[in-house]
Amino acid sequence: MKPPDKREVRENYDELGGGLYDLRYEDEQSRKYDAAVLLTLLRGDDLFLDNGCGTGMFLRRVDSPCVGLDLTAGLLSAARQKLKPNHYLMQGDSEHLPFRAGVFHGVYAVTLIQNLPDKGLAVSEMRRASRVHAVLFITALKAAFDREYLAVLLEGKGFSKVDIVGDAGTNDWIACAHV
Numbered sequence: 732m733k734p735p736d737k738r739e740v741r742e743n744y745d746e747l748g749g750g751l752y753d754l755r756y757e758d759e760q761s762r763k764y765d766a767a768v769l770l771t772l773l774r775g776d777d778l779f780l781d782n783g784c785g786t787g788m789f790l791r792r793v794d795s796p797c798v799g800l801d802l803t804a805g806l807l808s809a810a811r812q813k814l815k816p817n818h819y820l821m822q823g824d825s826e827h828l829p830f831r832a833g834v835f836h837g838v839y840a841v842t843l844i845q846n847l848p849d850k851g852l853a854v855s856e857m858r859r860a861s862r863v864h865a866v867l868f869i870t871a872l873k874a875a876f877d878r879e880y881l882a883v884l885l886e887g888k889g890f891s892k893v894d895i896v897g898d899a900g901t902n903d904w905i906a907c908a909h910v
């Protein structure tokens with residue numbers, strides 16, 4: 732299968748637009764956010780990254796300081812409407828995170844990785860940007876990934892523990908990787 736082309740990915744999401752994205756995917760994505768909140772600790776002043784934040788539906792659930800990063804300007808404008816004062820948005824590429832090493836207490840990547848040409852590089856980048864004891868919460872479309880592939884993607888990246896949690900009644904496999 733042809734690897735995703737970033738320009739096409741961005742144009743497709745821009746064309747869909749934030750309003751339609753939320754209408755179409757809010758129920759499905761919300762079940763993944765419920766799992767994220769249950770499985771990870773979103774503590775007070777900790778700093779989080781929502782990698783591939785799209786229209787900011789997960790950011791709306793987070794009261795802690797958080798950076799939302801996404802490739803698609805159209806979706807980031809929709810995210811801007813949902814921001815809290817301690818949230819920041821950046822346009823950027825998940826394969827080349829524009830952050831120093833060891834900054835985030837937790838990294839969330841919800842239904843992002845099917846869009847990336849180099850999924851391994853993106854996982855390494857999330858690991859690099861994470862602090863000691865951080866948790867990476869990552870979900871992967873079942874239509875594009877089998878469970879073992881997600882496990883293989885996370886192995887050998889320097890995590891102390893990787894749990895493939897299951898699907899929590901969603902269309903994605905869900906994993907937590909502990910630094």
Ligand SMILES: C[S@@+](CC[C@H](N)C(=O)[O-])C[C@H]1O[C@@H](n2cnc3c(N)ncnc32)[C@H](O)[C@@H]1O
Pocket residue numbers: 737740741744756760782783784785786788789800801802803806823824825826840841842843846847
């Ligand atoms: C299925 S949406 C998921 C969005 C959001 N996480 C959610 O829960 O609704 C995939 C997102 O990944 C973003 N994306 C795709 N390729 C990217 C890249 N290379 N870097 C950053 N974001 C990217 C898209 O713009 C889109 O917002």
